[in-house]
Amino acid sequence: MESADAPATPHARAVAPRRVTAAMVAEHAGVSTATVSLVANGKSAGRVSAANEERVRAAIRELGYVVDGIGSSLSRGVSSTVILVAPDISNPFFARVIAGVRAALGNDYQLLLSVTDAGQFPSAAETRRLLSLRPAGLLVDAPDETFLEELSAPGPVVLLDAPGVGDRLPAVNMDVEGGARDLAAHLAAQGHRRIAYVDGITGTATFALRREAFLDEAAARGIEVPPAARVATTIDVGAAAAEFAASWAAWRRDGITAVACATDTHAYGILQEARVKGLSIPCELAVAGFDDLPYSQTSNPALTSVRLPADDLGRRAAEQLRRLIEGQALEEARLTLQTSLVVRASTRRR
Amino acid sequence: MESADAPATPHARAVAPRRVTAAMVAEHAGVSTATVSLVANGKSAGRVSAANEERVRAAIRELGYVVDGIGSSLSRGVSSTVILVAPDISNPFFARVIAGVRAALGNDYQLLLSVTDAGQFPSAAETRRLLSLRPAGLLVDAPDETFLEELSAPGPVVLLDAPGVGDRLPAVNMDVEGGARDLAAHLAAQGHRRIAYVDGITGTATFALRREAFLDEAAARGIEVPPAARVATTIDVGAAAAEFAASWAAWRRDGITAVACATDTHAYGILQEARVKGLSIPCELAVAGFDDLPYSQTSNPALTSVRLPADDLGRRAAEQLRRLIEGQALEEARLTLQTSLVVRASTRRR
DNA sequence: GGCCGGCGGGAAAGGGGTTTCAGGAAGATT
DNA sequence: AATCTTCCTGAAACCCCTTTCCCGCCGGCC
Structure with missing residues (x-):
């Protein structure tokens, strides 16, 4: 040639x-x-x-x-890569978490994501391969106990959003229970006495925490959540809409005046179906969500929700991880970040 | 001790x-x-x-x-990691792409994601570090030309969803133009003669392709899209709703009977606002989207949309990459996958 | 003017695995 | 019985970088 x-x-x-x-x-x-x-x-x-x-x-x-990253890693015994393991990345919340992580890691470490198929964690074999890349540290989002056992990590690990899991590992959590209680208190203050609760069908611990805290605080404030008004659907607008369509007649007869949802996605379905039924919100029915997804600001009516500190979650977790990597002791191994109730038109009676 | x-x-x-x-x-x-x-x-x-x-x-x-992954990589001169670089991962579409990639890579290669802050590609420095990890291959989703130049990759690269970019690199694309034409044809067949088009505000090439193909096919079928009925908003339900709220009165006067959107997210906003206005869909106004996001199946009414072959996109791209990695020649360097129009209640007049 | 202290820089030893190459042992052939 | 294959095997080179010595040299000090 x-x-x-x-x-x-x-x-x-x-x-x-x-x-x-x-x-x-x-x-x-x-x-x-x-x-x-x-x-x-x-x-x-x-x-x-x-x-x-x-x-x-x-x-x-x-x-x-x-x-050369490879040569350098071999020589130093560890790479400068931080691997974030996450079972589900397809939501805007997660993008903010990543932004926080990146900000805290800066240029010293390289962030890579390991994702698997919907909601699953890597298999034991995959996990071993991951570790054989000698990451400087691992961040694990919404981990399950099985995965953490397989991990039995030799290196620095920080968990994100891991309420009640991996008690011995450092973690950064969010106070969803506080948020749920705030929400219950808000609904009580608005005069509601009978409320429905729409839970999510998922294995995630956070949903159980939200539910229990909400129900507990509601009870403490004299609010009833009748068993017939406790339902659960997959996290899907359509499923929530269908559930509401099927239940609303009975709930109305039962005197339900508000619906709290385990996540905003449910609330969107209810808003949609309520509009079909011509319900006036919040007058005939107040609706509240959880997570404060972006659309909740502009939905019609705008949705009351519990805002989670997504970027802080990422940032703090990455900061903790850096400390571990650099051999510093953590002052607090398990942090819990505040959540905040954002009250909007969907529950605000005037 | x-x-x-x-x-x-x-x-x-x-x-x-x-x-x-x-x-x-x-x-x-x-x-x-x-x-x-x-x-x-x-x-x-x-x-x-x-x-x-x-x-x-x-x-x-x-x-x-x-x-040991590091030792092995050093010795072989290349790692068994495939890195997927993507500017935006927070949508359900992307999760399906990943599933396709994973399926095609199997156990031979390890998939890691490199994501950056919203919509950005890695800086030159980050890119060099990425390459210094000696990935077996690179998949680049919705790339921009600048990034591809920096890449000037020494190794195997396959682009995903890269219409009109990186012409010299192998790529797997989707026939969004065909989908847009199908949609225009469908609306024509339903008897519409004046249509509005809601574009997205974004740098992505795919949006321009959708728009041009739609307008071209519409014109060819005698449909008018008056300049006043061509608008663009950010990709956000609320923004689209606001735009529609502001425009509808004029559009109605102008005889508009259908709205086509550059993505389903816009269509959701329009459906929402149309319901507020008490419009009957599709009788008074037909609405169509693009991308066939999950919610489009269960929205009310269910949304007509152009479905993109997400998992195929991932799978085929990963297959091509494997061939490159293994030194085989590609039969076709640039593939284009079919899209399909999914007709639902939001446009179907009976 | 000799000795000492220190600074700057280089040689070399890993770190863990892959792959080539030469050679040894066992079995086949004449 | 001698030679030739065939198969296996292990020694050793190599991948690229980091880090630990250690040495030479220079200036300063007595």
Whole structure:
């Protein structure tokens, strides 16, 4: 293809230019690889003369040298990668968590996500492979106990949103119970005495916590949540709408004046169906959600919801992880972040 | 803490049991590390005697040996990781793409996601670090040209959903233009003659393609889309609802009988606002979306939409990538997958 | 002027695995 | 019985970087 006197190698070797190694930089700068390593890693202060430092920097620039992640990881015994393991990433909440994590990790660590099929955690084999990449640390979102056991991690791990799981591991949680109680208190203050509760069908612990705290606080404030008004659906607008369509007649007869939902998605379905039925919200029926998803601000009417500190969750977890990686002790191994009730038109009676 | 005669090392060395290496397995099984490597990688056929193979397997089991990803990557020159770079992961569509990718990659490669802040691609520095992990291959979702240039990847890359970008790289695309044309044809067949189009405000090429194909096909079928009925909003239910609320009076005067949207999210906003206005859908106004998001099946009325082959997109892209990684030539470098119009109640006049 | 202290830099030892290559043992052939 | 295959096996090189010594050199001090 090229010059006729090129060696007749079967592979077009010239196409893939050789990776630039520290040795090449060293030769180009007339120093040893040790010096290159020091400069490239910013550890040159007081160890490399200014003259050599500049020559190495010039060589790095000129050759386009990038420290090889693999070689570096092997040599240091650990990579500079933080792996975030998450069973479900397809919601806007999670995007904010990631933003928080990235902000806290900065440039020192590289964030990679390991996701599996809907709601599942990696198998034991996958987990071992993951660990064999020698991540600097692991963040695990909404973990289940089985996965944590398999993990039995040799390295730093911080859990996110792990109420009641992995008690021995550091975690950052959100006070969903407080949020649920605030919501119950708000509905009580608005004068409701009989309320329906729409739960989610899922294995996640957070839903049980929300429900129990809500029911407990409601009871404490003299609110009744009759058994017939406790339902559960998959987390799906349509399913919630259908459930409400089927139940509303009975609830109305029973004197229900408000519906609290385990997540906003349920509430959207109820708002939709209520509109079909021509119900006036919040006058005939107040509706409240949980999670404060983006659409809740602009829904019609805007939805009262419990806002979760998504970016804080990510940020704090990543900060904790950094401390662990850097060998510092954690002042508090398990943090709980405040949630806040956002009252909007769907429950605000005037 | 332990026996009094233990060496007074400051670190609790016993806590972190030493990593199990191939050398340890080799010693335990009475063979060399070469043999261990062959067995552990399933390359033992015809190279290792049955007896030794069994002894090595037993040792691996007994010691819990896992091939070290870092050492292996360094030695082979490449890791067995496939990195999927994506600017936006928080939508259900993407979850299906991932499922497709995972299915096609199987156990041979490990999928990791690199995501950045909302809609952004990694910076040049981040990109270089990513490549320094020596991924076996890269999948890039909805790439922008700038990122592809920085990539100038030395390794296998396949683009997903990259209409009109990175022409020289293999890609798997979806025929959104065909879908848009089908939609225009459907609305024409339903008797509409004046239609509104709600576009998305975003840099993504796919939106321009949808719009142009729709307008072109509409024109070809004698449908008018008056300039005043061409609007664009951010991809947000509330924004679309507001836009529709502001425009509907004028549109109605202008004889508009249908609205086509660049994505279902817009259509949800319109459905919501139409209900507020008491419009009968599809009789007074037909509404159609694009993407066929999950909620479109259960919305009220169910939404006509263009379904995109999400899992196929992931699967085919991963298959192509595998071929590249394994050095096979691609029969077709750029694939385009069919989309399909799903007609539901929001446009179906009876 | 000799000795000491310190700074700067290099040689070299890993870190864990893969792969080549040469050679040994066992079985086949003459 | 000698030679040739065939099969297996293990030693060793290599991948790229980090880090630990250790040494040479320079200036300062007595």
